[in-house]
Amino acid sequence: MPSLQQYHTFSLASNCASIVEFDSVDSFLQAYNPEVNTYILGGGSNSVFLDDFEGVVLVNKIKGISHYDTESHHHISVGAGEDWHEFVSLCMQNGWFGLENLALIPGSVGASPIQNIGAYGVEVHSFIDSIEAILLETKEPFLIKGADCQFGYRDSIFKHALYGKALITKVNFTLPKAYDVVASYGELSAIDCPNAKDIFNKVIEVRKAKLPDPKQLGNAGSFFKNPVIALAHFEELKCHYLDIPSYPVSENQVKVPAAWLIDQMGFKGKALNGVRCHPTQPLVLTNIGNAQGNDLIALAKEIMNSVESEFKITLEPEVRLVGREGLIQL
Structure with missing residues (x-):
């Protein structure tokens, strides 16, 4: 059985019946068999x-990037297999x-x-015009407009009505030329008169300082x-917690940083066998060597139970956890 260790960034030792890489719709259709249990993988950073x-x-x-512009917008079509950060870097280079x-x-x-990725006050759905899929x-x-994707916080139609029913082949972005930075x-709030490239550089600086590189430490x-x-x-x-941070979501709801909750419960830097809650960012669990899937589940459940008991808040995994037969829930 071929090893999956290099195909997911948490790098647990795991295998599967077979691994097939496809670089076009035709090669996917040749490889896909609906009668066989199949998991479709991208960069492996969220599985x-x-x-x-x-x-x-x-x-x-599936690769490929094309661009055209109008008086008011840049229109960019991107193959689903392109690396996200490399694409963002290309956008910065081209303005x-x-x-x-x-x-x-x-x-x-x-x-x-799928994940409606977001960071530093921005979510990707704001820039998605449409998605091409099979x-x-x-x-x-078929093509689905961004407005019809039911985007929510780390959520989309691809986790619900289209879950397990579609393969994304291309994402079409529309970026306005008249754009106010966030x-x-x-x-980011400490930057004086920031422009887009200032923010780009600062985000990279902060993320590198706080988050472990999955190429060096599995996560x-x-x-x-x-x-x-x-x-x-x-x-x-x-x-009871005067310094608890929050961000407004609506008139009646707020978002509370999970990292703060986990830190309050003393998990920062805590290890269980081969898995550790990262010392500088407790929202990240890491593979510190020879970790097993059961180790990761055990530490994740311990964190969830502690936060639930203390704050009456239920934490939900953002990552997709894959067991022997497919996705599992904690």
């Missing part, structure tokens, strides 16, 4: 193979601004709409979502 997968893993390597807050997020372009059941191509979040980025709770719940917590 963790906890055990040997009893099926076929198909790896999306196509808007995605700078999302620099250095690991993974592929095709995964970005319906797995019929093998027919610099109100965290360390899948932020393991948990930042929970969204009722404002009344937050006000109650604030009576």
Whole structure:
């Protein structure tokens, strides 16, 4: 059985029946068999193979970037297998601004709409015009407008109505030429008169300082979502935790940083066998050597149970956890 260790950034030792890389729609259609248990993978930064997968893993390597501009916008079509950060870097080089807050997020372009990736006050859905995909059941191509993708916080239609039913082949972005940078979040607010490239460079600097490089230390980025709770719940917590941070979501809801909650429970730097809660960013769980899937599950559940017990907040994994037969839930 071929090894999956190099195909997912958490780098747990795991295998599968076979691995097939495809670089076009035709090569995908030749490889895909609906009667075989199949997992479609992009860059592997948001999937963790906890055990040997009893099926076929198909790896999306569809490449290609094209651009045209109008008086008001840049229009960019990007193959789903392109590296996300390399694409953002290309945008910066060409003066196509808007995605700078999302620099250095690991993974592929095709995964970005599934997860509706976001960072520093920006989510990718704001710039997605449409998505090109293949319906797995019929093998027919289709196009879905960004406005119809049901984007939410780390959420999209690809996790619901289209879950397991579509392969994303291309993402079409529209970036406005008249664009105000978003610099109100965290360390970005300290930049004087920031432009897009200032933000791009600062985001990279901060992420490198806080987050481990998966090429050096196995990890899948932020393991948990930042929970969204009722404002009344937050006000109650604030009576006991005066410094609890939050970000407004709506009139009646706020987002609380999961990293703060985890830190309060003393998990920063804590290790369980081969898995550790990162010392500088407790939202990231890392593979410190010879980790097993059960180790990761055990530490994740311990964190979730502690936060639930103390704050009455349920943490949800942001990463996709893959067991022997497919995705599993904690």
